[in-house]
Amino acid sequence: MSYQFDWTPIWQNRQLIADGLLTTILLSLAGLVLALCLGLIVGTLGASRSRAGRLVAGVFVECMRNVPLLIHMYFWYMALAFLRLPPFLCAVLGLTFYSSAYVAEVVRAGIGGISRGQTQAAEASGLRPWQVRLLVIYPQALRNIAPSLASLSSQLIKDSSLASVIAVAELTYQAGSIEGQTFRTFEVYITIALLYLALVTLVTRGLMSIPGLREPPAVAKVSDV
Amino acid sequence: MNSLPLISLDHVSKSYGANPVLRDCSLKVAPGEIVVVCGPSGSGKSTLIKTINGLEPYQSGTIMFEGKVVGARSTDLPAVRARIGMVFQSFELYPHMTALKNVMLAQTHVLKRSSEEARARSLELLAKVGLSERAHAYPANLSGGQQQRVAIARALALDPIAMLFDEPTSALDPEMINEVLDVMVSLAREGMTMVVVTHEMGFARRVASRVVFMDEGRIVEDRPSAQFFEAPDTERARAFLSKIIAH
Amino acid sequence: MFDVILANMPFLLEGLRMTLLLAVIGILGGTILGLVLAILRYRRVPVLGALAALYIETVRGIPLLVMLLICFFALPALFSYRTTAFAAASLGFSLFIASYLAEEFRSGLRAVRPGLTQAGLATGLRPGQVFRLIVLPQAIRRAIPPLFSQYVRLLKFTSVASVIGVRELTGSALLVNARDFQPVIILGCVALTYLVVCSLLSFVGRLLYARLAIRS
Numbered sequence: 001m002s003y004q005f006d007w008t009p010i011w012q013n014r015q016l017i018a019d020g021l022l023t024t025i026l027l028s029l030a031g032l033v034l035a036l037c038l039g040l041i042v043g044t045l046g047a048s049r050s051r052a053g054r055l056v057a058g059v060f061v062e063c064m065r066n067v068p069l070l071i072h073m074y075f076w077y078m079a080l081a082f083l084r085l086p087p088f089l090c091a092v093l094g095l096t097f098y099s100s101a102y103v104a105e106v107v108r109a110g111i112g113g114i115s116r117g118q119t120q121a122a123e124a125s126g127l128r129p130w131q132v133r134l135l136v137i138y139p140q141a142l143r144n145i146a147p148s149l150a151s152l153s154s155q156l157i158k159d160s161s162l163a164s165v166i167a168v169a170e171l172t173y174q175a176g177s178i179e180g181q182t183f184r185t186f187e188v189y190i191t192i193a194l195l196y197l198a199l200v201t202l203v204t205r206g207l208m209s210i211p212g213l214r215e216p217p218a219v220a221k222v223s224d225v
Numbered sequence: 226m227n228s229l230p231l232i233s234l235d236h237v238s239k240s241y242g243a244n245p246v247l248r249d250c251s252l253k254v255a256p257g258e259i260v261v262v263c264g265p266s267g268s269g270k271s272t273l274i275k276t277i278n279g280l281e282p283y284q285s286g287t288i289m290f291e292g293k294v295v296g297a298r299s300t301d302l303p304a305v306r307a308r309i310g311m312v313f314q315s316f317e318l319y320p321h322m323t324a325l326k327n328v329m330l331a332q333t334h335v336l337k338r339s340s341e342e343a344r345a346r347s348l349e350l351l352a353k354v355g356l357s358e359r360a361h362a363y364p365a366n367l368s369g370g371q372q373q374r375v376a377i378a379r380a381l382a383l384d385p386i387a388m389l390f391d392e393p394t395s396a397l398d399p400e401m402i403n404e405v406l407d408v409m410v411s412l413a414r415e416g417m418t419m420v421v422v423t424h425e426m427g428f429a430r431r432v433a434s435r436v437v438f439m440d441e442g443r444i445v446e447d448r449p450s451a452q453f454f455e456a457p458d459t460e461r462a463r464a465f466l467s468k469i470i471a472h
Numbered sequence: 473m474f475d476v477i478l479a480n481m482p483f484l485l486e487g488l489r490m491t492l493l494l495a496v497i498g499i500l501g502g503t504i505l506g507l508v509l510a511i512l513r514y515r516r517v518p519v520l521g522a523l524a525a526l527y528i529e530t531v532r533g534i535p536l537l538v539m540l541l542i543c544f545f546a547l548p549a550l551f552s553y554r555t556t557a558f559a560a561a562s563l564g565f566s567l568f569i570a571s572y573l574a575e576e577f578r579s580g581l582r583a584v585r586p587g588l589t590q591a592g593l594a595t596g597l598r599p600g601q602v603f604r605l606i607v608l609p610q611a612i613r614r615a616i617p618p619l620f621s622q623y624v625r626l627l628k629f630t631s632v633a634s635v636i637g638v639r640e641l642t643g644s645a646l647l648v649n650a651r652d653f654q655p656v657i658i659l660g661c662v663a664l665t666y667l668v669v670c671s672l673l674s675f676v677g678r679l680l681y682a683r684l685a686i687r688s
Contacts, residue, residue: 002552003549003550003551003552062667062671063667066624066628066666066667066670066671067628067663067666067667068628068629068630068631068632068642068666069628070631070632070634070635070642071631071642071659071662071663071666074642074646074655074659075655075659075663078649078655078659079655079656079659079660081655154533158533158534158535158536159535160535161535161536161537161538162535162537162632164537165635172535172537172538172541175538175541176541179545185545185546185549186545186546186547186549186550188546189538189541189542189545189546190542190546192538193534193538193539193542196533196534196535196538197530197533197534198533200533201533275590278594280590280593280594303593303596303597303598304596305596306593306594306595306596307595307596308596309594310594310595311591311594311595313587313590313591313594315587317585317587317588317590317591318591319588319591319592319606319610320588320610321609321610321613321684330595330597330605330606331592331595331596331597334597334601334605335595335596335597376591379595380594380595382595383595383596389594
């Protein structure tokens, strides 16, 4: 190995890296919140008693998750260029639609894992359907699917690196630009790899330590997607 | 007993951490003997029977099979196990193989029989347990009683000189218990040496040469079966018998 | 309307061929490496088992794109060798997906009942034989559905190779678009192609599982 390590350019560019990291966090957060909302709606539809609802949810899920995330991003960025959306928003939308399909599947399985008896018992006590969902079904389902949602969140953070291809100045993008200026190839990519690793580990641990999510799932864990 | 013991346990003790499961157990089984081991749950019966073929290690004492010390470094444990057949409470058939393949596996991989030879022997044994037609069925498609009979055929496939049964009928629905016991009785009639952990006292009465009663990891009684059923020595054995026979 | 697709059909088909080739290489390489890692970790092989665990946990925390950039830029710089975008992508996909496949294999291994191991040992099989003949075949069967969902993931991920300049389906489509600029049609057709190919792969997985499933 004749490679001469030189970490000073990394330190000199720490501001760029920090900016990139912040953008990555904001991007992931926005994508995650929207994907959870959309996924919750589609997943609930997929677990509903209505055949049409299940069909619509199924088609949405298959179409969204069987198309690469990169294509999602290019679609908002190039195919819908006339909307003149800023790249950051394109990346958020791409992440949202792609990840919501995964969230929907987890939610659907989570709701499906709650016994019919629970719904019947809640309805029998006079609760309205929306109350049954909000007060009885979702809280139980959430506890069961928390590990899967945590792993989807870490997936989403990693996926956000693809925003670099549509010129969002997040962590991977900044790495590319620092590499272009300094040629410290190895140091740059190892640094951001470790930053992603740290971020993903922190988020997964953090999510699992939220009180109420820690209890062991009552049913078998929804398989990771 | 005039012949040398085939199986002998000499002051065997075992514990999980601070929990003793076997305390100073001694037992001898001569060729052709049928020993039934009974006792309340948690008394160490299953552990005792699994120490004989080395599935459960033990901490002190000595277990010998055919003059070889089970668990000693110099003893080839797989070779010892190949001489002893074992039948488990929950059958433990390999779910990814047909009944026939279950019976063939150890023949081809342990005894190195050719696959034609193993197949012929397996079909013979499946016929013996009354399951010729089900040879190509997967375990999931067999009833519990059928699965257990396949498991017996699998154990017999190595032509063992002794058989260990660990509660072979406990996981079965009542109507299937007899089909398994019938196979075991006919095996006993052929002179197979057997150690059977079971609560089937009717079986014990019919075929056992001796009954061993265990409680809290100890062998409390070890007597010829007629004597045991007539008048158990200890209060605990009497209480146990009255409980299970009352039903 | 679809003129742009028809006119560039051979070029796009060549891209599709490249996509499939990358996926096959990644699936084969990743499956072999993943199985080895899973076995090392599951059987707690001294040193190697811990290294396998470290590898799996580290790679699962890194984005695929970063993995490809490491394989394309960083590793060749560090060990001073020449590579091509295609070779780097093949290496990157295999190394990346192996860490996910390893965990799927390992949960398959852990789902095999311990009683079956005892049953195998009781018939005189050696521990290695029990693992190879009884535990592993069942673990693999159980793992088929999650393995195939990882394979589908990998198939979609091959599009990322376009970023380091591999002319697979996405890369080719971007080139066509750069010349003819019809993003809606081009990206739409590419999306549809991925949809079809991914669905086919899922279907193969379900078929295989239906044939080999262990019903119990």
